[in-house]
Amino acid sequence: MNTIETTTEEILQLAATHFKITRDKLHPDDDFFKTLGINSLQALGLLTRIEQHFHIELPDYELQGVSDFRTLAERIQSRL
Amino acid sequence: MLDLRQFDSLGAALGAALDRWPDEICLIEADRDRENARFTYRQFKEAALPLARAFEDAGLGAGSRAAILMTNQSKWLISAYAVFFRGGVLVPLDYKLTAAEQCALLAHSKAEFLVVEYHVWRALMQAEDSKTLAPRVTLVTEAPPGADLRGAQRWEEFRGAGEPTFVPRGRKDPACIVYSSGTGGRPKGCVLTHENYLEQCMAVAPVFPFWPGARYLSIIPTNHAIDFMGGFLMPFTGGGAVVHLRALRPEFIRDAFTRYKITYMAVVPLILKNLQQGLKEKFAALPRSKRRLLGALMTANRALTRRQPHLRLSRALLGDIHKAFGGGLRALLVGGAFTEPATIEFFHDLGIPIYNGYGCTEACTAITLNDLKPFRPDTVGKPVRGMEIQILAPDAEGVGEVAARSKTVMSHYLDDPEMTAETIVDGWLMTGDLGRVDAAGHLQLLGRKKNMIVTEEGKNIYPEDIETAFEGLPVKEFCIFAANYLWPARGMVGEKLVLVLHPEPGKIIPADIAARLGERNRRLPNYKRASGYLVWERDFPLTASLKIKRGELAGQIRQSLDREAVVPL
Numbered sequence: 223m224n225t226i227e228t229t230t231e232e233i234l235q236l237a238a239t240h241f242k243i244t245r246d247k248l249h250p251d252d253d254f255f256k257t258l259g260i261n262s263l264q265a266l267g268l269l270t271r272i273e274q275h276f277h278i279e280l281p282d283y284e285l286q287g288v289s290d291f292r293t294l295a296e297r298i299q300s301r302l
Numbered sequence: 303m304l305d306l307r308q309f310d311s312l313g314a315a316l317g318a319a320l321d322r323w324p325d326e327i328c329l330i331e332a333d334r335d336r337e338n339a340r341f342t343y344r345q346f347k348e349a350a351l352p353l354a355r356a357f358e359d360a361g362l363g364a365g366s367r368a369a370i371l372m373t374n375q376s377k378w379l380i381s382a383y384a385v386f387f388r389g390g391v392l393v394p395l396d397y398k399l400t401a402a403e404q405c406a407l408l409a410h411s412k413a414e415f416l417v418v419e420y421h422v423w424r425a426l427m428q429a430e431d432s433k434t435l436a437p438r439v440t441l442v443t444e445a446p447p448g449a450d451l452r453g454a455q456r457w458e459e460f461r462g463a464g465e466p467t468f469v470p471r472g473r474k475d476p477a478c479i480v481y482s483s484g485t486g487g488r489p490k491g492c493v494l495t496h497e498n499y500l501e502q503c504m505a506v507a508p509v510f511p512f513w514p515g516a517r518y519l520s521i522i523p524t525n526h527a528i529d530f531m532g533g534f535l536m537p538f539t540g541g542g543a544v545v546h547l548r549a550l551r552p553e554f555i556r557d558a559f560t561r562y563k564i565t566y567m568a569v570v571p572l573i574l575k576n577l578q579q580g581l582k583e584k585f586a587a588l589p590r591s592k593r594r595l596l597g598a599l600m601t602a603n604r605a606l607t608r609r610q611p612h613l614r615l616s617r618a619l620l621g622d623i624h625k626a627f628g629g630g631l632r633a634l635l636v637g638g639a640f641t642e643p644a645t646i647e648f649f650h651d652l653g654i655p656i657y658n659g660y661g662c663t664e665a666c667t668a669i670t671l672n673d674l675k676p677f678r679p680d681t682v683g684k685p686v687r688g689m690e691i692q693i694l695a696p697d698a699e700g701v702g703e704v705a706a707r708s709k710t711v712m713s714h715y716l717d718d719p720e721m722t723a724e725t726i727v728d729g730w731l732m733t734g735d736l737g738r739v740d741a742a743g744h745l746q747l748l749g750r751k752k753n754m755i756v757t758e759e760g761k762n763i764y765p766e767d768i769e770t771a772f773e774g775l776p777v778k779e780f781c782i783f784a785a786n787y788l789w790p791a792r793g794m795v796g797e798k799l800v801l802v803l804h805p806e807p808g809k810i811i812p813a814d815i816a817a818r819l820g821e822r823n824r825r826l827p828n829y830k831r832a833s834g835y836l837v838w839e840r841d842f843p844l845t846a847s848l849k850i851k852r853g854e855l856a857g858q859i860r861q862s863l864d865r866e867a868v869v870p871l
Contacts, residue, residue: 253824261572261759261828262572262827262828262829263552263572263576264576266550266551266552267551267552269551270553281421281549282373282548282550282551283397283422286398287827289828290824
């Protein structure tokens with residue numbers, strides 16, 4: 223059973239791999255648009271990777287209004 | 303395509319389409335690798351009429367306002383047709399706005415009916431302002447079993463028995479109220495008539511024809527004028543089909559091209575650039591010999607299609623690329639914001655025509671459209687059929703404000719005669735954009751006269767609308783400007799918002815201001831954020847009612863400071 227801490231950590235790892243950046247550059251409270259220099263469409267690209275990893279389906283609207291990894295992890299945790 | 307001159311309303315035209323092509327597919331709703339629904343025109347009618355009957359029983363009639371707050375999906379279009387059938391006025395709202403913004407627009411529109419997706423409704427109900435909303439009927443789609451809908455009804459169960467009564471409308475009657483901006487302050491509800499839409503369809507059809515079998519991939523939110531035309535009215539009145547995707551991810555969009563043999567897709571510049579980036583990365587990974595061959599083929603295609611598109615030739619030359627786009631793609635339409643010529647050129651070289659256009663909600667979408675005869679990436683094309691444009695007060699280089707006149711120009715802004723009078727002058731729509739018309743009759747856009755930006759996502763952002771996010775800052779006063787309004791620039795790419803901070807008398811701006819502003823910025827969607835700030839030591843000029851005289855303040859700043867004064871956030 224994942225805890226919110228492990229879910230957050232796994233998302234950070236996935237984001238690091240997806241956006242080709244080292245894991246230690248990312249922090250749970252980072253604004254991922256700013257840290258990764260990505261736009262909303264690129265952020266959506268991460269969702270499929272997250273779905274595959276956690277074996278869930280995550281509607282696009284779950285990312286709406288979310289700009290930090292911690293909140294994203296909370297949204298995912300509620301579906302695990 | 304239907305002869306739209308014969309019809310007085312969208313309800314009548316769409317109804318005729320449903321009868322004209324009963325066995326053709328009009329709508330497909332896909333979700334990831336699944337297909338949720340597929341409708342022929344007959345099935346669409348069978349789905350919509352019982353809904354129209356239930357609307358009738360609930361009192362929806364001529365002029366009743368019905369808001370739709372949904373992602374792109376089949377229930378959007380079915381609900382819209384049912385509203386038009388009953389002579390209602392549709393209020394399409396942006397599901398991406400915050401719940402508070404949605405509440406404000408719902409209240410402003412005075413919509414008596416609301417059709418809303420469950421997850422959007424849930425968020426809406428959490429907003430404090432939702433308590434003051436009182437639509438007579440709220441229909442919630444896809445609510446899970448057992449969900450407490452607090453008086454709202456399930457869309458799926460809201461059906462009436464018996465034939466509904468069709469309510470005819472006149473061409474000058476309002477069809478839709480579409481909000482072009484003003485979420486934070488003064489809502490701009492464009493009242494668009496049936497004539498506006500019917501004329502717009504006829505104006506765009508020569509460049510963008512539909513026929514049974516033609517398919518449009520709908521990815522821009524349908525509340526947006528572009529998708530309402532391209533992803534509803536145009537395909538339906540031409541016998542074509544709309545494809546919706548419930549998960550709008552780059553990989554599913556790519557997959558949909560091949561799976562559904564897409565003919566057209568409208569995009570905003572951001573999506574086009576993403577597509578370009580993805581293709582460039584793929585090309586860079588090719589072995590050197592293949593890369594050189596591709597380069598040579600692109601050069602050949604460019605030379606051969608300069609005067610007009612040759613799809614068969616391009617598909618023969620660059621078969622693999624076209625196969626990846628499904629093999630049936632005729633064109634991508636780009637609009638909603640300014641597109642860089644280099645991006646348009648990239649796709650043109652691949653033989654994928656990009657129809658670059660210019661328009662606004664107030665003009666019911668397109669004002670100009672590039673018909674690619676010849677290819678001109680530097681312009682937004684010529685006025686569409688029935689559209690007149692003029693350049694007001696041109697300077698020595700012929701640059702001035704673009705004004706447009708056509709039967710597609712909106713009736714007025716809802717409940718705002720003052721703003722209407724400023725925007726429509728003697729029948730001409732003042733666009734607030736600066737441009738010039740060249741010898742070939744093409745419009746070139748070169749900047750903005752008004753204090754606003756348009757993002758690559760096609761979002762119009764007015765500084766006044768986001769200032770509330772910065773209230774309570776430790777300054778005497780503050781104000782937000784479009785950087786290009788402070789310092790006019792000949793360009794519309796990479797537009798930024800700048801905060802102007804005036805410190806309290808005798809105090810300095812706190813050292814941690816960047817962190818504080820960053821924290822406020824994060825409350826806003828990423829495309830609405832201020833990108834920098836500057837410190838202004840003088841009092842802001844104010845009106846008698848203590849509003850900031852923005853034009854005067856901008857003039858003062860322009861005289862004293864330049865762009866270097868902006869501290870990036």
